[in-house]
Amino acid sequence: MLINVPETVVADALRGIAIAHPELTVDVERRVIIRRGAPYEGKVGLVSGGGSGHEPLHGGFVGRGMLTAACPGEVFTSPVPDQMVRAAAAVDSGAGVLFIVKNYTGDVLNFDMAAELAEDEGVQVAKVLVNDDVAVTDSLYTAGRRGTGATLFVEKLAGAAADEGAPLDRVASIARQVNEASRSFGVALSACSTPAKGGPTFDLPDGELELGIGIHGEPGRERRAMMTSGEIADVAVDAVVEDLRPEAPVLLLVNGMGATPLLELYGFSAEVHRALTERKVSVARTLVGNYVTSLDMAGASVTICQADEELLRLWDAPVSTPALRWGC
């Protein structure tokens, strides 16, 4: 691993982000990344966060038209409430703050505590939970569906609405609409290695793949012999389409887990496109790249979001962040 010691991995990365992105204010000590110039008068602030190891999520999505602040936790560990409270205070213009929370026990507990504390300090807070992962089928006897690729859609589309000056309840309702209209499914070709463990978090032999993985190096629900890109695309597309049954064109994210080359990812995205077309799902926009990663895991996830005209307009709206940039 290209690190100094496991204990300083997150702080070291934050120092690097600060140098590469002077348009962001990076508080390395307190672990908050804030869009320079915040708070923006009359605009809702968007705060997200989660464990590190998913870069560019979330810090790479701070900027115009997306997040106003991000709170990175330790690797695969949710941030602590102090970070979100600090971020909320820094970005609140008086128009309120939306917390975008991926549905994991730790993230939910820490953001809930933070929301209470921020409200005590006079910040109006709304929360949206992202839970798009269809691989978690049994929500009753689990912690519920995980938040994965749809986080990018929620942050982009709600961020565009906030940038246009929409009020807090409107920004929050768009965020919820996007989450409800999104589904994801992920596949791993290799496990990832956390700095703390120094080796793979689970054992996945060559020639096998893991279906229905999360983004924290946790294994999926089923292991199979290696399949072709086209076969994997069929499995992933079946999973998301059968669950969502979209009746309108979709936004498509074909997301790399961190160690899959773009050459393979683009090939996979062509297969995903083919599989969607065969199932009569039309694709309005396609984004391909490593956006919601799991350290050095090889593999990919497919996220679709059923989009009406309004969501398509918000998708095309200008965005300027380290990881996503167009229209500016």
Add this chain to the structure above:
Amino acid sequence: MNALPDAPVDASFLLRWLDTSATVLDREANRLTLLDSPIGDADHGTNMRRGFIAARTAVGQEPPDTPGGVLTAIGRHLISTVGGASGPLYGTLLRRAGKQLGDEPAVGAERLRDALRAGVDGVAQLGGAAAGDKTMLDALLPALDAMDTALAGGGSTTEVLDAAAKAAAEGAEATTPLRARKGRASYLGDRSIGHQDPGATSSALLVAALADTAREASA
């Protein structure tokens, strides 16, 4: 029955417990992280070690003078430093227990049991888990039951806490055949079966540290 002389549970007792806990978690961090690898995200040991060492340093600088104050302060530091689910859950456990003790300068085993019961109720409420869900509660609930039994039998603080430690360790081991219904291990469904729960294991270590502290105090 040759009951050992009872050591009062005061601020100093719980500061020594904190010291022992930080040492034990430092030593056992790798084992906890290994347990967390197949069914979690391989960080439980690192997070618990970071939190308890930070709490030992911070609380040690300005130690409160009541047992309730010590528990509340540790809980607050865990919430501020651990992250994940463990931070809020262990933080809530200790804060609730601390609040339940109020301003009393020293308590016996019965009051300690009541305080821990309030803390464990807080954990169950926050995490929404029940017995058998393969969580820290599967170590903590048997520990409380064992304390009830030992107290009813007139046991000393040391005996009561020894019984709690034994029950917590057995409870943690008994999570192995369970299917996880809460937390990250729950995503694995039946594949979570066959692994001991890391949260129940760290809970058992913390209860064992209580028993060790009592034994040293009465030695």
